[in-house]
Amino acid sequence: MEKSFEEIIRAIGENPERDGLRDTPKRAAKAFQFLNKGYAQTLDEVVNGALFESDNSEMVIVRDVELYSLCEHHLLPFIGKCHVAYLPTGRVLGLSKIARIVDMYARRLQIQENLTLQIAEAIEKVTGAAGVAVVIEAKHLCMMMRGVEKQNSLMKSSVMLGAFRENPATRQEFLALIR
Incomplete structure (x- = not known):
């Protein structure tokens, strides 16, 4: 990967041997591995058994979990926040595990x-x-720095499963609580 970053630097017309760039291929490779560390993790490892018995069957919400990802089309970051809710059925997930997932x-x-x-x-x-x-x-x-260069656009996506899909009142409660 280090060699590939060196080739990229050369391809844009820069000299990877100049002072400021001398260690950049190594640093870039290390950063790229960190930014994609999710490939080396499994769901079982991340959860690590942190499920706890609970009589609670009411909505559990974790709001504003910051996230950083790389767009698979341009390898540029997208940055935002994630809101997660679930309706427990006898077990709750350790709070930090939602952020880790x-x-x-x-x-x-x-x-x-x-x-x-x-x-x-x-x-x-x-x-x-x-x-x-x-x-x-x-x-x-990828939309802010290149292409249409729109600085203030924000993408929202949602997935509703089970009761959140089937029951409009449950969905509305969730959406109201994350506003």
Whole structure:
């Protein structure tokens, strides 16, 4: 990967041997591996058994989980926040595990629509919840720095599973609580 970054630097007309760029291929390779560390993780490892018995069957919401991902089309970042809700059925997930699940899928080459679905399906699989809702709001640098160059656009995507899809009142409660 380091060699590839060196070739990219040369291809844009720069000298990878000049002072400021001498270690850039190594740093860029290390950064790219970190930004895509989700490929080295599994759902079981991330959750690590953090499911706890609970009599609660009311909505659990985690709002404003920041996320950083790379657009699979241009390898440019998209940055935003994720809101997750689920309806427990006897077990609740450790709070930090929701953020870790978001990170695991965000740290892969992605499009936002797929990321939203992957998070929702993972929460459903792990918890056996009666319903799961995920909303992501993100700014895409591929749209801000190149192409149409729109600085203030924000993409929102949502996935509703189970009771959130079937029951409009449950969906509306969730959407009102994340506003």
